[in-house]
Amino acid sequence: MEGELGLWGIPLAIFAGAIRVSTPFLFVSLGECLTEKSGRINLGLEGTLIMGAMSGYAISYLSGSPWLGVLVAGMAGMLLGALHACICSLPRVNDIAVGIALMLFGTGLAFYLGKPFVQPKADILPAVEFGWWSDIPQVRAALQVNVLFIIGVILAPVILWFLRSTRWGLILRTVGDSADAARAMGYDVLWVRLVATVAGGFLAGIGGAFLSLFYPGSWNESLSSGQGLMAIALVIFARWNPMRCLWASLLFGGTAALGPALQSVGVTQGYYIFNAAPYVLTLAIMIATCSPRRNLAGAPGELSVTK
Amino acid sequence: MASVETAAVPAGAGLGESLRRAAEAASVPLGSLVVAGLVFALFIWAVAGANPLEVYELMYTGGFGSWFSLQNTLQRAAPLILTALCTALPARLGLVIIGGEGALVLGGLAAAAMGLALHAASPLIVQLGMALAGMAVGAIWIALAGWLRQYRGVNETISSLLLTYIAIAILNQLVEGVMRDPASLNKPSTSHIGDANMIGLIPGTDVHWGLVFGVVACVASYVLMSHTTFGFAARMVGGNVRAARMSGLNVGLLTIVVCALGGAAAGLAGMVEVGAVHGRANGSLAIGYGYTGILVAFLARQNPLAIIPVAILLGGINASSGLLQRRLDLPNASVLVLQGIIFVLILAGETFYGRIRLFRRKEA
Numbered sequence: 001m002e003g004e005l006g007l008w009g010i011p012l013a014i015f016a017g018a019i020r021v022s023t024p025f026l027f028v029s030l031g032e033c034l035t036e037k038s039g040r041i042n043l044g045l046e047g048t049l050i051m052g053a054m055s056g057y058a059i060s061y062l063s064g065s066p067w068l069g070v071l072v073a074g075m076a077g078m079l080l081g082a083l084h085a086c087i088c089s090l091p092r093v094n095d096i097a098v099g100i101a102l103m104l105f106g107t108g109l110a111f112y113l114g115k116p117f118v119q120p121k122a123d124i125l126p127a128v129e130f131g132w133w134s135d136i137p138q139v140r141a142a143l144q145v146n147v148l149f150i151i152g153v154i155l156a157p158v159i160l161w162f163l164r165s166t167r168w169g170l171i172l173r174t175v176g177d178s179a180d181a182a183r184a185m186g187y188d189v190l191w192v193r194l195v196a197t198v199a200g201g202f203l204a205g206i207g208g209a210f211l212s213l214f215y216p217g218s219w220n221e222s223l224s225s226g227q228g229l230m231a232i233a234l235v236i237f238a239r240w241n242p243m244r245c246l247w248a249s250l251l252f253g254g255t256a257a258l259g260p261a262l263q264s265v266g267v268t269q270g271y272y273i274f275n276a277a278p279y280v281l282t283l284a285i286m287i288a289t290c291s292p293r294r295n296l297a298g299a300p301g302e303l304s305v306t307k
Numbered sequence: 308m309a310s311v312e313t314a315a316v317p318a319g320a321g322l323g324e325s326l327r328r329a330a331e332a333a334s335v336p337l338g339s340l341v342v343a344g345l346v347f348a349l350f351i352w353a354v355a356g357a358n359p360l361e362v363y364e365l366m367y368t369g370g371f372g373s374w375f376s377l378q379n380t381l382q383r384a385a386p387l388i389l390t391a392l393c394t395a396l397p398a399r400l401g402l403v404i405i406g407g408e409g410a411l412v413l414g415g416l417a418a419a420a421m422g423l424a425l426h427a428a429s430p431l432i433v434q435l436g437m438a439l440a441g442m443a444v445g446a447i448w449i450a451l452a453g454w455l456r457q458y459r460g461v462n463e464t465i466s467s468l469l470l471t472y473i474a475i476a477i478l479n480q481l482v483e484g485v486m487r488d489p490a491s492l493n494k495p496s497t498s499h500i501g502d503a504n505m506i507g508l509i510p511g512t513d514v515h516w517g518l519v520f521g522v523v524a525c526v527a528s529y530v531l532m533s534h535t536t537f538g539f540a541a542r543m544v545g546g547n548v549r550a551a552r553m554s555g556l557n558v559g560l561l562t563i564v565v566c567a568l569g570g571a572a573a574g575l576a577g578m579v580e581v582g583a584v585h586g587r588a589n590g591s592l593a594i595g596y597g598y599t600g601i602l603v604a605f606l607a608r609q610n611p612l613a614i615i616p617v618a619i620l621l622g623g624i625n626a627s628s629g630l631l632q633r634r635l636d637l638p639n640a641s642v643l644v645l646q647g648i649i650f651v652l653i654l655a656g657e658t659f660y661g662r663i664r665l666f667r668r669k670e671a
Contacts, residue, residue, distance in 0.1 A: 101602075112640040112643065229468055233465050279469045279472045286459075
C-alpha cells in the first residue's frame, strides 16, 4: 500500500491543502476582521501580503533567521497599515479607493525591492511533524504543520475573546458601529482605527511571510494571486467573527488545494479551471450571504463596504 | 466640513464660478502629481542610488522624446483609455469597479474567437465581428458585477476583481486547451487571425486605430454623461440613490447599463490588443493595462475627457520602463512603484477640494 493511495490521495491532498494553504487566508482575514470591526475596510491587504512575503523572504535570506523574517514581514505590514490609516484619516478620502491604491503600491514596491531575491534560496520555517505515527509518506507530508498555522488557530479564539470581553474590544466595536457614539464617549475615533488598521497590517504581513517562507516557500512575482482579496471577502462571509474566519479559511484552503490535488492523481484536464475554484467559491459565497435589502448580521455599522 | 458645498454648482453660477471649479479640478491632481514626483525621486535616490533628474530625463526621452517613442506611447495609451472608462463610467453611479483587466482579457479572447470563426469573410466584416464580440463579452462581464451589486448586494469592488481572476483562468484554460494553436510551443496562444484581418495603422503613423477608438469612446462617454438625460439620471443615482428612486428612475437598469458600457470599453481594448498588436489571444493580454486603467480613471477624476491626456502620460511612463532598465539598470517594477505613489497621493489630494482659499467661492 505504501505510496499507492489511489483516489484516497484526493481527500488527503485537500486535507493537507486545507491546513497548508489556509494559513495566509487565516492571518489576513483575522487582521482584516480587526480593521473592519473598527469601521474601516482595508482592501490594500493584498499588497500587504505580497510585501510581507517579499520582506520576510529577503530578511530570512540576509540574516539566516526565518523567524526574524516573519517579524520584519509583520512590521512591513504595520507600516502599510499605518499609511492606509493616515491617508484615510484625512477628511473626504474614500477608504476603498485608498485600499486599491495601496494594493498596487504594495505590489509594485515588493516587486521592486524583491527583484534581487528571486534567485537565492532562503532558510524557510520549520514544521512540526504530526505524522510520526504513520508509515505512509503522503500522510506524513500532509501532517507537516507549520507553527504559524498553530499560532493562527490559537489567535482566532483570542481575538474573539478580545472583541467580546475586553474593554479595548468594546471600544473598538463602538467605534466601528457608531463613530458619533464613540466620539460622544470621548474616544478618539481616528486613533482607534489607526491602531486597528496597523494591527491588521501586522497580521497580513505575517500571512505573507508564510507564503514565501513555508508554502510554496519561495519568492517570485506570481506568489500571491488574490489570496489577500479573497481573505477580505471571507471576512464578510464569516460575519466578522474570528472563529468563523478560521473555519472559512480552512474551507478556502481546501478549495485552493483542489487543482493541485486532482493533478497529483493524474487529472490534468481543466487545471486552470480548478485553480480558479477559490475565486468562484468566494463569489458564490458572497452571492449567497449578501443581500441588497438588509444589513448583514454582525456588520459594523460604519463599514462602507456593506452599505 | 462647511466647505463641502462647493461640490455642486449652484443655479445661476456665472462663468467665474465654473472657471474657478475647473482651475481647482486641474490644480489639485497636478499638485498631487508633483508631490508624487518628488516622493519617487527621493525613493529612487535613496534605494537605487540613481540620480532622479537622470531618471526623469530618461522617462521623458523614452516616452515623449522622439517621434518614435511618442508613437510607442500613443500605442500603449489606447488600451489605457478604454480600460479607464471601465472604472470611470460606473464611478458616476458611485460604484468602484476595478475589473477592467478581466473584461479586457475576455474581450480579447472573444474577439480572437470571432476573428477565427469569420476568417473567410472580408476583413471589414471580420473586424466588425471582432469588435462586437469583444465589446459584448466585456459588457456582460462588468454588467455581472453591476447586477450582483444591485440585486444581490455584493460589493462591486471585490466581485469585479474576483471576476478578473476568473477571466484570466478562463483565458489560460482555453488557450492551453481547445483553442490552442498546436504551433505555439513556448507561449500557448490561439491561432493567428490572419494578417489581412488585422486593424491597420493611422495613415502616416505607426499608431494603430485603437487610439482613435479610445478617443471616440471618451468623447461619446463625455457627451452621454454630461449632455443627455441618461447621463443626468446616472449622475443622480451617484449623487443620491434614494432621491433617484423617489423620482422614478430605474436604478437597477441604469446601473447595469452603465456597467455594461464600461465593460464594453474594456472589452474593446482587448479586441484592439488582439486585432492590432498580437494577432492572437494569449497570456500577453493580462499584462496590467486594466490595473493601470484604474489609476488613469482616478487621476482623471473619472472625467472621460481628462482620461485622454492622463492615459497618454501614463502610457509614456510605461513606455519608458525599458529604457530605464537598459540605461540605469532599474527594475521593471520601478514604474509600478511610481504609479502606486501617484495613486496614493492623488487620493490623499481629495481632501484638498474646497479647502484651498484661492478656489473658494466668494461668500455673498
